[in-house]
Amino acid sequence: MGVAGCGKSAVGEALAATLGAVFVEGDRLHPPENVARMASGEPLTDELRAGWLDAIGRRIAASIADGQRVVAACSALKRGYRERLRGFCPDLRFVYLEIDPETARRRVGSRKGHFMPASLVDSQFATLEAPTADEHAWTVDGTGGIADIVATILGELRTS
Template identity: 45%
Template sequence: MKHGQPTVLLITGVSGSGKSTIGSLLAGRLGWVYAEADAFHPERNIAKMAAGHPLDDADRAPWLEAIGAWIDETTRAGRPAVVSCSALKRAYRDKLRKGRPNVRLIYLDADYRIVGGRLAAREGHFFPALLLATQFDDLERPEPDEHALVVSVDATPDQIVDRILSEGLTA
């Protein structure tokens, strides 16, 4: 990491794994800036998912560019940050980390049964539970060379955040 660049924690995982909950809780505890990647989707992406259609790589390209621009902006401003983003494929994570040595990857590891139950109970979100299978189909778990912190979601949000903080990724 270049001297003086603030850390950006990239919280990844399938929909329903707890990215938003963990990301906002972690940022709150640290006093860091937080962004939820869903806020960077163009309206057409949200409409497509709400209609039950999965996004493809072309749909995700402007979304990933917007998230990358946000990371660059917070870095230039000297603000440490947390951003939650599914980044299911290696290529997406590589795009978000390329030229950004201050980005640290955290992968929320969840099984289908746990996430399926969460999505079935979730109200008011544009991502329907019926698309969960497409998330697991697209998922490429982080490889060792990505140096991701892999955290199981079979704990409380506070316990998960405690685990992340104990790893020293915020330095």
């Protein structure tokens, strides 16, 4: 979880491959209306995110029900969003990939073919509620290399 440009997709794919898990890309589950809004520079409201979060939660729950491990990439910017996802899977753990606004703007601005414009980065930080200790979440520096971030997450998984 984290703001746009923090590395959720790249880290999630690498972690899923390492764990032999299914990877759920949350961005692919946005309804077309949400994608169009964001592409035009309009941030999503809580109401617009609700169905999207439910789609991710259902996909995670279905994978677990099939006996699979699952890693999902999803911004989950607010505590309420994370609680909504936990409604589908109470044991869900979050990894918060923490980055600064300048790094996020630079990364998002350099992406090719993604609907999220760099102009929305500030709205992501304005919405962000970093996870607290009671949320079963780990905060990891998202500015490192993917392999280093995955190694850190694996270390957390081994000790939890």
